[in-house]
Amino acid sequence: MTGRGVVSWRRRGKVVHTPGGPTVSIVVPVFNEERNLCHVLPLLPADAEVVVVDGGSSDDSLGVVARLRPDAVVVQQTRWGKGNALACGFAAATGDVIVMLDADGSADPREIDSFVAALTSGADFAKGTRFAPGGGSADITVIRRIGNWGLTVLTNLLFGMHFTDLCYGYNAFWRDVLPLLELPDHEPAGGEQQWGDGFEIETVINCRAATSGLVIREVPSHERHRLHGPSNLRAVSDGSRVLRTLLVEYRARDRSPQLTPAIRHFAEDGGRDTTPGSRAV
Known part of the structure; x- marks a missing residue:
């Protein structure tokens, strides 16, 4: 993945030269996924850091991780929900x-x-899409496709973006942009779920990446069928949650991100492109 020798790549308008290229961490939320992990873990790059976040699995998920990826970093999530993980x-x-x-x-x-x-060609945030040329889905239903289309159109209207796929969680970004996303902290909170702890996290991240002016590029991706076990996705209820998230984030967009210290520092350190929008690669 990272190759050998000195690798040149672009970051914030600059050309960076590093041995082997940027290091990569793969964050994998897990809850009773032992049968799936047997297939997923062997495909992960050997030189990547794998961070497995367990949500209290009652099966042998962590045993599979220990056997197939003993170098993985295993952490327990502090509350519940995909966002917290x-x-x-x-x-x-x-x-x-x-x-x-x-x-x-x-x-x-x-x-x-x-x-x-x-990312190494200049993006801050790489957003997976099933609906750009080269992408696709073997799993999405007609109802989910229509719902995703409507939510994507609404997102583009509200935030001035050009996304082709909102409800897809396969994304990557530079670790130093995390402060800009202002995600919920991961400290225990008496077991109570906070905004952003649940399924809405992917929409929250997309909206905040847009309002923070990150350079976003869509990456065509092909979604496969879930290998084993029932999906936790509920088209109507989760779609309603995404819609609520869009409206909440739209109302919060006037928090003047230009005045946020983390965003000001990021903008001053390298001259990032502040034009909202996605550009397919």
């Missing part, structure tokens, strides 16, 4: 690049190189 994983990751990867086998780990390539 990702926040815990992001906090534990040490790579230059963070990749979000589901454990159910629906996302192909062999596409990680394409996401990293989008």
Whole structure:
């Protein structure tokens, strides 16, 4: 994945030369995925840091991780929900690049190189899409496709973007943009779920990447069928949650991100492109 020798890549308008290229951390939320992990873990790049975030699995998920990827960093999420799992994983990751990867086998780990390539060619955030040329889905239903289309159109209208796929969680980004996303902390909160702890996290991340002015590039990806076990996705209820998230984030867009210290520092350190929008690679 990273290759050998000195690798040149673009970051914030500059050309960077490093041995082997940027380091990569792959964050994998896990809850009772032992049968799927047997197929997913062997496909992960050997030189990547793998961060497995366990949500209290009652099966042998962690045993599979110990056998197939003994070098993995294993953390327990502090609350519940996919958003909290990702926040815990992001906090534990040490790579230059963070990749979000589901454990159910629906996302192909062999596409990680394409996401990293989008970032090293100048993007801050690489957003997977099933609906750009080169992408596709073997899993999406007609109802989910229509719902995703409507939510994507609404997102583009509200945030001035050009996304082709909103509800897809296969993404990658530079670790140093995390402060700009202002995600919920990962500290225990008496077991109570916070905004962004649940399924809405992917929409929250997309909206905040847009309002922070990150350079976003879409990466064509092919979604596969979940390998084993029932999906936790509920088209109507989750779609309603995404819609609510869009409206909440739209109302919050006036928080003047230009005045946020983390965003000001990021803008001053390298002259990033502040024009919202996605550009396919």
